[in-house]
Amino acid sequence: MTAAARRAAAAIVLILTAAAAHAAPAPPPKLVVLIVVDQMRADYISRYSHQWTGGLRRLVDGGAWFSRAAYPYLSTVTCAGHATVSTGAFSRTHGIVGNSWFDRDLGRSIGCTADPAATTVSYASPVSGGHGPSRIASATLADELRSQLPVPARVVTLSIKERSAIALAGHRADAVTWFNPAAGGFVTSSAYASAPVPFVEAFTKANPVTADAGKVWTRTLPAGHYLFADAGKGEKPAAFWTAEFPHALNGKGGVPDAQFFEAWEGSPYSDDYLGRLAIASVDALKLGLGKGTDFLGISFSALDLVGHDFGPTSHEVQDTLARLDRTIGALLDHLDRTVGAGNYVIALTADHGAAPIPEQAAALGIDAGRLDGALVRQAAQTALASALGPGSYVVRGQYSDLILEPDVVEKLRRDPRALDEVLRALRAVPGVAAAFFAEQLDSRAAAGDDKARAALLSYYPGRSGDFIVMPKPYWFFVAADGTAQPGSATSHGTMYGYDQKVPIILFGKGIKPGEYARAATPADIAPTLAYLCGVTLAHADGEVLSEALAPAAQAVRRER
Numbered sequence: 001m002t003a004a005a006r007r008a009a010a011a012i013v014l015i016l017t018a019a020a021a022h023a024a025p026a027p028p029p030k031l032v033v034l035i036v037v038d039q040m041r042a043d044y045i046s047r048y049s050h051q052w053t054g055g056l057r058r059l060v061d062g063g064a065w066f067s068r069a070a071y072p073y074l075s076t077v078t079c080a081g082h083a084t085v086s087t088g089a090f091s092r093t094h095g096i097v098g099n100s101w102f103d104r105d106l107g108r109s110i111g112c113t114a115d116p117a118a119t120t121v122s123y124a125s126p127v128s129g130g131h132g133p134s135r136i137a138s139a140t141l142a143d144e145l146r147s148q149l150p151v152p153a154r155v156v157t158l159s160i161k162e163r164s165a166i167a168l169a170g171h172r173a174d175a176v177t178w179f180n181p182a183a184g185g186f187v188t189s190s191a192y193a194s195a196p197v198p199f200v201e202a203f204t205k206a207n208p209v210t211a212d213a214g215k216v217w218t219r220t221l222p223a224g225h226y227l228f229a230d231a232g233k234g235e236k237p238a239a240f241w242t243a244e245f246p247h248a249l250n251g252k253g254g255v256p257d258a259q260f261f262e263a264w265e266g267s268p269y270s271d272d273y274l275g276r277l278a279i280a281s282v283d284a285l286k287l288g289l290g291k292g293t294d295f296l297g298i299s300f301s302a303l304d305l306v307g308h309d310f311g312p313t314s315h316e317v318q319d320t321l322a323r324l325d326r327t328i329g330a331l332l333d334h335l336d337r338t339v340g341a342g343n344y345v346i347a348l349t350a351d352h353g354a355a356p357i358p359e360q361a362a363a364l365g366i367d368a369g370r371l372d373g374a375l376v377r378q379a380a381q382t383a384l385a386s387a388l389g390p391g392s393y394v395v396r397g398q399y400s401d402l403i404l405e406p407d408v409v410e411k412l413r414r415d416p417r418a419l420d421e422v423l424r425a426l427r428a429v430p431g432v433a434a435a436f437f438a439e440q441l442d443s444r445a446a447a448g449d450d451k452a453r454a455a456l457l458s459y460y461p462g463r464s465g466d467f468i469v470m471p472k473p474y475w476f477f478v479a480a481d482g483t484a485q486p487g488s489a490t491s492h493g494t495m496y497g498y499d500q501k502v503p504i505i506l507f508g509k510g511i512k513p514g515e516y517a518r519a520a521t522p523a524d525i526a527p528t529l530a531y532l533c534g535v536t537l538a539h540a541d542g543e544v545l546s547e548a549l550a551p552a553a554q555a556v557r558r559e560r
């Protein structure tokens, strides 16, 4: 190369470098779509994705798949999971320690979204009670998109479960919609809207859920495509269904009633309905077509209800996923046509996984079972009475949380021998792996105890228990309070892999496809989306998944 050519080449490099350094920031996505599939285990992708051809397939093939993602905390349940996904923080920060917890001031258990100041705004029959986001201690991504962008985001969330729709949205929103069986249809809350939201009202009137009455849930795929057995050991469907296909969506007297609504919620028909309502939301509000970035959050609940009753290896779980694949496919096709492929970003994850059915694990020689919360409570009460003298010491047991009478904690603080006695008694209950005095979680976690660390991330002062009791692997709590599902085949809510590991897939605008095997948690989703949208989360525990950012997005990163 001549000197002149070298100078010219150097000049070109300089020009290119300058151009890169001063490139206008990549525009943010027009629409953020956050999809939560309730109870979707991470391994469902590797095990069942060969059965998919629609939206789930597109996300796996064309997205950034974090195949080792997992919640790092103990309380792997719906409300905590959704709040973690939406805020980018763990329970220790956002305060949602479970689906419900014992309120020490009120002296009773409260739901995570229970809100005495809110009333229900129904799109069907009127119902009492109210739900709202007041107990979520953090701002959500959607909240920040509303507050920080020059054109506030329109925020729409929907689910069958109120806790999922509310936790995905946050503190204000344009439409937060969920199903209420007592109302016989969908509802929202005065926390978000003082009157029915017109487009939701129009859709739900034109598409009553009862139109699905009498339908029969059959296998979508050829019978030979399903792995494992249809009627596996220990499956416990609702009384009106058997463990085998088909499953009819009938009311008791042939009319739509509570039984019909229960069957409908726990069938893929409810996912399909949410998919259609999501499409209607995009059209009605022209989501993704405004000047800013809009937010659509969808939590598909059917898989959780199906998984509890039929277990992770059931044909029903596989079929629910195969149908969800089509439902999400229809949504993606619609977004391509309206918002435009490449203009929106999707994050798909789950709020928790699920344990194998204990009877199936036990049949393989694995120590597995159901832990009765009453036994844990009784063991604590007996040990406390023996150490401190006769009296009533235990107020409540709620899953892993054991709540004591207010003065007992102080007594145990001053009496290490009594404390040891209680901890020993708790650890001796069959099915218990570990028990901690909550005040010692910090020091135990610092000393490298992984169970204490998981419990600490789920711990929120005033809401969590005074003792934290954790089941052994393949064991889970049942019947500890009204929200437990003692009749179900299986459950979740522990710190073991089957509960903690969930999919994380990012797809679309700003995302570099590929399989990423690094560790990640669902708390990384909101920071990553916030980064793509140019907003700041106040207190995230997660971090930006920078490997999955497309080069244009990384250029923005260098600029800022």
Ligand SMILES: [Zn+2]
Pocket: 039, 078, 304, 305, 308, 492
């Ligand atoms: Zn569940």
